Amino acid sequence: MIGRRLALASGAVTLLMLVAPGGLAHAHVQTGEASGFLTGVGHPVSGLDHVVAMIAVGLWGAQLGAPALWLLPVTFPMMMALGGLVGLLGVALPGLEVGIAASAVVLGLVVMFALRPPLAVAVALVAVFAIFHGHAHGTELPPGQSALLYSMGFVVATGCLHGVGIAIGVIHRWRWGQTLLRTVGAVVALAGIVFMWRAIA
Amino acid sequence: MSRRALTAVSALTAILALTLTPAIADAHLVTTGLGPVYDGLVHFALTPEDLIPALALALLAGLRGASHGRRALFVLPAAWLLGGVLGLTLPHSLSAPPTAISFIFIGALVAADAHISLSATTALAATLGATHGYLNGAALTQPPLGATAILGIATAVFTLVALTASTVVPLRAAWSRIIVRVAGSWIAAIGLLLFGWSFRPPS
Numbered sequence: 001m002i003g004r005r006l007a008l009a010s011g012a013v014t015l016l017m018l019v020a021p022g023g024l025a026h027a028h029v030q031t032g033e034a035s036g037f038l039t040g041v042g043h044p045v046s047g048l049d050h051v052v053a054m055i056a057v058g059l060w061g062a063q064l065g066a067p068a069l070w071l072l073p074v075t076f077p078m079m080m081a082l083g084g085l086v087g088l089l090g091v092a093l094p095g096l097e098v099g100i101a102a103s104a105v106v107l108g109l110v111v112m113f114a115l116r117p118p119l120a121v122a123v124a125l126v127a128v129f130a131i132f133h134g135h136a137h138g139t140e141l142p143p144g145q146s147a148l149l150y151s152m153g154f155v156v157a158t159g160c161l162h163g164v165g166i167a168i169g170v171i172h173r174w175r176w177g178q179t180l181l182r183t184v185g186a187v188v189a190l191a192g193i194v195f196m197w198r199a200i201a
Numbered sequence: 202m203s204r205r206a207l208t209a210v211s212a213l214t215a216i217l218a219l220t221l222t223p224a225i226a227d228a229h230l231v232t233t234g235l236g237p238v239y240d241g242l243v244h245f246a247l248t249p250e251d252l253i254p255a256l257a258l259a260l261l262a263g264l265r266g267a268s269h270g271r272r273a274l275f276v277l278p279a280a281w282l283l284g285g286v287l288g289l290t291l292p293h294s295l296s297a298p299p300t301a302i303s304f305i306f307i308g309a310l311v312a313a314d315a316h317i318s319l320s321a322t323t324a325l326a327a328t329l330g331a332t333h334g335y336l337n338g339a340a341l342t343q344p345p346l347g348a349t350a351i352l353g354i355a356t357a358v359f360t361l362v363a364l365t366a367s368t369v370v371p372l373r374a375a376w377s378r379i380i381v382r383v384a385g386s387w388i389a390a391i392g393l394l395l396f397g398w399s400f401r402p403p404s
Contacts, residue, residue: 070379074312074386081390088397147398148249148391155390159383 036145040153043137044161049100049195050133054158056107056188057126058165059181062172063114064122071119072126073162077155079127083134084151093135097199100136103129104192111185114178133158241341241353245361251333251354252361254303257388258329259362260381261311262322263369269322270366276323278359280330285351287331288338299332301399304392311385314378330358 044050054076061072086093093099106125109115117125141150168184171177245251255277262273307325310317317325334351341350372378 066375070383074383077390078309078312078386078393081393084394085397088394088401141398147401148395151391151394151398152249154394155387159387 036141036147036149037153039142039145040150040155041157043140043154044133044157047137048191049104050137051161052188052191053100053103053107053129053133054161055165055168056104056111056185058162058167059111059169059184059188060107060122060126060165061162062166062169063111063181064116068119068122069166071123073159073166075123075127076130076162077158079130080134080158081151081155083131084137084154085134086131087135093132096132096136098196099129099132101192101195101199103132104195105189106192108185108187108189108192112182112189113185114182237347237349238353238356241337241350242357243353244337244341244350245354245357250300251337253388253391254300254307254329254333255358255361256365257304257307257311257385258326259365260369260385261307261315261317262326262362263366263372264311264314264378264381265317265322267370268319270362270370272319272323273326273366274359274362276326277330277362278355280327281334281337281358282330282351282355284331284334284336285338285341285354286334286348288335288340289342289347289351291335291339299336301392301396303329303333304395305389306392308385308387308389308392312382312389313385314382 044054057072057076061069064072083093107129110117110125137154141147169181172181245255258273258277259270262269307329310325334354337354338351341347369381372381
């Protein structure tokens with residue numbers, strides 16, 4: 001049994017080494033690497049369509065409470081990175097801008113109506129939209145910058161935007177806060193409609 | 202061919218693929234002026250490719266409890282040192298894929314708060330340490346670095362695991378453990394992107 005597993009694992013490692021291109025290993029710290037991190041941080045916050053959608057994820061998580069409160073912000077970066085990976089592998093994603101705009105519309109609406117679907121549905125919804133966001137932004141590394149530091153900045157900024165949404169969502173514990181939160185959801189949905197108009201027009 | 206022979210051939214092929222795939226390693230360490238031990242120590246602190254997977258393992262061990270933390274504390278630096286010495290003697294280098302796999306695999310385990318056994322933690326620490334130590338060793342062959350710099354790196358690994366695991370082990374509040382899991386998901390996400398970048402030609 002162990003031998004079979006070892007054989008399988010060895011085969012997988014061999015396959016991986018054969019398909020993954022081996023490059024040069026530069027162990028030195030290169031000049032300008034910090035800009036890769038800053039570029040990554042700046043990317044998610046540079047587009048309002050991304051900002052509102054990611055904050056809406058945090059807002060919805062705060063509305064739903066645990067475990068969605070942390071499960072949605074955990075799901076989003078991982079699926080977003082998967083979307084980025086798909087993009088980096090050269091797989092095109094049709095309707096990219098429409099998908100991003102739709103994420104703002106749908107997430108805005110669920111916050112506005114304070115919808116409480118089953119947890120799996122909520123996670124799946126966020127996961128699908130995250131792929132669009134990752135595909136659009138995860139692959140835009142400027143030449144000469146560190147891919148790792150760019151990825152770190154990109155993921156950290158995304159997580160912080162969720163954190164902002166969760167922090168705002170704290171007001172959900174008060175009645176006036178619930179109303180305000182739903183109003184913010186409506187604003188997000190309206191912004192999404194504008195993004196959709198731009199994407200289609 | 203018997204099953205045992207097939208297993209042996211597969212393992213040998215994997216080892217050959219791991220050691221022979223890429224060819225060149227250019228290592229230029231940050232020079233502290235304090236000697237190779239400190240150069241190695243600072244190298245680890247300034248190299249997120251090594252720092253973050255080690256941090257992830259320390260988080261995982263911390264989530265699993267004190268016994269896992271203690272095991273990682275000794276196995277990871279020891280394996281790193283051993284892998285480094287091997288890398289010095291077999292100076293070939295791998296690039297992003299093994300690093301990305303470390304990010305993805307260990308990050309996902311942290312995010313899932315995976316209830317792994319003590320032996321699994323040990324195996325994980327040994328594999329991670331040996332792989333990344335090997336990468337370091339292969340990149341630090343020029344004098345006066347070598348084994349002394351690897352010793353500095355192993356010291357930094359020990360310190361990182363000690364500080365991180367001892368911070369995470371006492372965490373009991375749900376929200377504090379969730380923060381650790383969120384960090385794990387970020388690490389896995391970074392790994393996924395890094396893995397993708399390895400398929401892109403350098404710009």
